[in-house]
Amino acid sequence: MRIRVFTAPRLHQALSLVRKEFGPEAIILDRQQGCGENGEKNWQVRAALDTSTAKESHKTQNTNAEIDNRLQTSMQHLERIVHEFSQQESNTLRATLQNDAECHFFDVMLQRGVSAVHAADLAPAMAQKKRAEASCLHWGKRLNPQKQRQVVLISGPGGSGKTTMIAHLATHFSLQGIPVALVSTDTERMAGIDSLAAYATVLGLEMHPFRHAQDTQKILQQTNSARLLLIDSEGWSQASQRAYLRQGPLWQALSPNRHMLLLPASLDETDGMALLNAANGLKISDLLLSKLDETSGIGKVVNWAAASRLPLSYCSFGPGVPEQLGWLNSTTLATLLDKKHAKEAA
DSSP: OEEEEEEESSHHHHHHHHHHHHGGGOEEEEEEEEEOTTSOEEEEEEEEEOHHHHHHHHHHHHHHHHHHHHHHHHHHHHHHHHHHHHHHHHHHHHHTSSSHHHHHHHHHHHHTTOOHHHHHHHHHHHHHHSOOOOTTOOBOOOOOTTTSOEEEEEEOSTTSOHHHHHHHHHHHHHTTTOOEEEEEOOOSSTTTTHHHHHHHHHHTOEEEEOOOGGGHHHHHHHTTTOSEEEEEOOOOOSSOOHHHHHHHHHHHHHOOSEEEEEEETTSOHHHHHHHHHHTGGGOOOEEEEEOGGGOSOTHHHHHHHHHHOOOEEEEESSSOTTTTEEEOOHHHHHHHHHHHHHHHHO
16 A cells, blocks of 8 residues: 655645546545645645555556557458458459450449449440449439429438528529429527528528428418428438437428438548438438539449439539539439549540
8 A cells, every 4th residue: 555645736736646646546545735845835635545456457457458459450450351352352343344445434433432343333334325324323303393293301411501402403493483482390400590591582482490290281381382392401410310300290291202311422431321321211212412522532422322222313513503403314423423534534
């Protein structure tokens, strides 16, 4: 057992010295305020340390550090094995392609972040037709409010550009003379509906906050004349699903015939996959992409679409409304996938 008195001008400083010297296993025996040789006030803390406990703690720390080192080494070894298997898979798939042109586009797809399996699926059509046609990809149907009234909900993570996408779509169809109305369930956050309200004012459109399910009939009556009803929502993520659990009853009450999930292309691929997995029970009809101008790894879009089997639909390339609204089809996606290579070749 070691016992020692620690002295400092202030109590918290003396306790800090105890922790620094004896560690978290220190036992505080007593503390008192006193005076130093020159009459200055100070604090004296008497502390003890059970040396047998300290040795055991030190031993445990060393053991934990050793385990961490072994684990890190094992993970690095596993990563090397996975990389080698991935490289072998890529080589095997590349060998199945028919000609140099297909091999070239296979390599381009890999550079853009497309998985090897999907790259091999895409390569023939990219080489022959310059189109991103593959069994892993599906394409959505454009909104056609002239033919049938459309109620469209757009949800997705916070900051993905949902409100901007709605402004794109509202402007696009308003310019065609189609009556459009806007509804927002993003009413819990401070200033949650301000951006949408600003767009509505500029476009001269109705905008209705929707807070309670009992207001459903009122909202539907107020927007009955609109051929296109666009519903904005509060952002949610795979880590925090409270927002969509709270808004779910509101979405259901409005009975949207299209529920479009918007993912920003700047999102990390793994996070995007996790979010798509979390959205499994939401009856998503389309996959929208925003911020396509903010990523160099456009291949993640193919991987997301293939994993979710959701039809690719509208997209945006920036905040400009509505000129930066786009439609993802096999030709558009092929251009995006080969864009980097085309620049390098030029």
